[in-house]
């Protein structure tokens with residue numbers, strides 16, 4: 001049976017390279033509020049294998065124009081963190097093939113539907129699929145070495161949600177699967193299910209434009225190398241019926257990946 005590697009990479013907003021980049025661009029470090037569960041700051045991230053060059057020249061000309069048009073410091077910070085985590089991952093993988101483009105030679109752009117892709121200056125879009133997410137001081141990028149692949153990635157925080165959240169956005173079976181107590185276990189399950197749905201909806205490039213109940217998160221298995229497997233059932237015209245989900249906790253954040261392709265999917269960090 002075929003095996004697909006879902007490469008992943010994390011970056012914190014207090015990573016010194018990011019702090020330097022953000023300061024150069026006039027964005028102060030945006031402290032996140034104290035989450036009710038877990039620590040305020042994301043846990044340390046595994047060190048990537050990307051070349052640790054100075055951040056001058058992080059953005060391509062095209063990205064600089066997009067950045068200049070972003071209005072709020074929060075969006076600017078998240079967007080920038082997303083470019084850095086993605087470029088680190090792409091460069092680490094290209095590095096294993098003997099290629100070493102400078103960060104500014106890569107452009108992380110958005111397709112018409114909003115999904116990201118990576119282009120190399122002078123060569124056009126790279127034959128990879130990336131998916132990214134940013135939440136409360138942390139950014140996640142996942143990558144598959146194939147173009148147009150059904151991959152989605154998402155990050156969420158374990159935190160209390162408004163009353164009726166699960167009833168509005170989850171299927172009946174998902175609501176029934178939530179533990180009543182303790183409270184933290186309930187909100188962890190809510191974060192994990194919500195994030196797996198978002199990952200799946202990113203994999204089909206619909207995002208929250210689709211009904212979140214069109215993805216049902218089923219049985220969640222025992223953790224394997226830090227990741228737990230989840231069964232996903234989709235009811236969307238252009239998607240397979242069954243898909244794979246992966247979830248992993250990182251402090252108060254949950255990382256999820258969704259893979260709608262055939263065969264087994266294995267998550268691998270670039271620091272491994």
Ligand SMILES: CC(C)(COP(=O)(O)OP(=O)(O)OC[C@H]1O[C@@H](n2cnc3c(N)ncnc32)[C@H](O)[C@@H]1OP(=O)(O)O)[C@@H](O)C(=O)NCCC(=O)NCCS
Nearest residue numbers: 079082113114115116132133134155202205206207208209
């Ligand atoms: C995709 C979406 C679910 C992201 O939600 P979020 O939790 O706010 O943000 P995340 O940090 O997890 O993800 C953001 C990233 O998703 C990616 N993304 C955006 N639209 C996407 C899509 N249709 N498919 C896959 N990925 C998408 C982008 O790379 C974005 O990061 P960037 O803008 O910095 O490059 C949401 O923006 C969305 O649903 N957008 C499309 C539909 C829409 O706008 N509907 C109206 C709102 S109901």
